[in-house]
Amino acid sequence: MPLENNNDRPTGPRDSRTKPGTDVETLLRQGQDRLKQIISSGGSRGGVVLALLALVGLLAWTAYYTVPSDSVAVVQRFGKYLKDVPPGLHFKLPLGIDAATIVPVKRQLKQEFGFTTPGARDPYQSPRDGKRETMRETEMVTGDLNAALVEWVVQYRISDPVKFLFEVREPSATL
DSSP states (O other), X not given: OOOOOOTTSOSSTTOTTSOTTHHHHHHHXXXXXXXXXXXXXXXXXXXXXXXXXXXXXXXXXXXXXXXXXTEEEEEEETTEEEEEEXXXXXXXXXXXXXXXXXXXXXXXXXXXXXXXXXXXXXXXXXXXXXXXHHHHTTEEEOTTSOEEEOOEEEEEOOSOHHHHHHTOSOHHHHO
């Protein structure tokens, strides 16, 4: 006995009678219709709902931050030191009340003098600009008053992020 084809039900997931994505399209269309009803129905009520949604979105966007595994974050509340935060996902008070500064403490940083590594994008590596400045910093005078052009590198780690941020005015310029 041959199988009967029921015209009310599709025969499989790739049935030619159904359009792909129809369910998603209808859900999106229904969501748009509901949003239009909320905005247009209450006059100022719709605007208030939209403003509240925007405010909640802004608060959520500014309330969380991620600290990489090689760093710690120094949290300040209204500019005053509050705490150190380990790596991971963390939350803070939004809208500039708390500010988190990420400091790489487990990485070996370097400052180059007299040259720059091509393609280096690390802001802790060589924040200076200008070719002339790079050439000037290679000029040295030896103990017997001879001139020498020396390229050198200082490698360091940040042991205390609070001291690094608050006790030295410009750490890269100090080096």
